Amino acid sequence: MKKLILIVGLFILLLGLTSCRNVSGDQTGPEIKDIQTSGNVLVISDCQGTSVTITAKVTDPSGAVEVLLWYRIGSDQKFTSIPMDLHNDMYEVSIQGSDFLGKAYGTLEFYITAKDEKGNSSKSGVDQSIQFLPCVNSYWGIKFNC
Numbered sequence: 001m002k003k004l005i006l007i008v009g010l011f012i013l014l015l016g017l018t019s020c021r022n023v024s025g026d027q028t029g030p031e032i033k034d035i036q037t038s039g040n041v042l043v044i045s046d047c048q049g050t051s052v053t054i055t056a057k058v059t060d061p062s063g064a065v066e067v068l069l070w071y072r073i074g075s076d077q078k079f080t081s082i083p084m085d086l087h088n089d090m091y092e093v094s095i096q097g098s099d100f101l102g103k104a105y106g107t108l109e110f111y112i113t114a115k116d117e118k119g120n121s122s123k124s125g126v127d128q129s130i131q132f133l134p135c136v137n138s139y140w141g142i143k144f145n146c
Contacts, residue, residue: 025118026060026061026062026116026118026120027118027120028060028120028122029060029114029115029116029120029121029122029123030058030059030060030064030067030114030115030116030120030121030122031057031058031059031060031122032056032057032058032112032114032122032123032124033056033057033059034055034056034057034090035054035055035056035112035124035127036054036055036056037052037053037054037055037127037129037130038051038052038053038054039052039130040052040129040130040131041130041131041133042095042097042100042108042130042131042132042133043097043132043133043134043135044097044098044100044101044134044135050096050097050098050135051094051095051096051097052094052095052108052130053092053093053094053095054069054084054092054093054094054095054110054112055090055091055092056084056090056091056092056112056124057089057090057091058091058112058114060114060116060120062116062117062118062120063116063117064091064114064115064116065115065116065117066083066113066114066115067083067084067086067091067112067113067114067115068081068082068083068084068112068113068114069081069082069083069084069093069095069110069111069112070110070111070112070113071095071108071109071110072108072109072110073100073103073104073105073106073107073108073109073132074104074106074107075109079109079111081113082095084112091112095108097132097135100132103132105132105133105134106131106132107128107130107131107132108128108130108131108132109126109127109128110126110127110130111123111124111125111126111127112124
């Protein structure tokens with residue numbers, strides 16, 4: 001009986017060590033930080049500010065394989081994703097005002113997701129710093145610089 005208990009105990013110990021070895025390694029998603037926007041106004045027309053570039057620093061020991069920007073205008077809409085490209089150690093993407101032709105105006109909400117080579121993923125918080133506005137070049141004969 002003592003031999004059986006000893007054998008079962010060794011089996012459990014070896015099983016535990018093997019399980020721990022399989023769990024070790026990269027278990028966290030990429031770090032998403034330093035999110036910046038080139039501006040806080042996006043418009044449709046030939047006005048200045050017709051595009052906004054969003055950049056972020058994304059790092060991971062296993063290497064990031066997919067970084068996406070998710071965005072929408074209006075909290076009642078679904079988020080749409082577009083891939084972000086790596087330029088000079090920063091991921092970036094530009095959003096054009098013309099991408100929103102026929103859409104409502106308001107706050108452009110966005111967040112970033114990243115996935116590493118091990119399948120771990122992470123998500124930034126939602127940013128609401130960009131306003132999608134109509135551009136008015138003139139009103140009552142007065143010229144505006146939008």
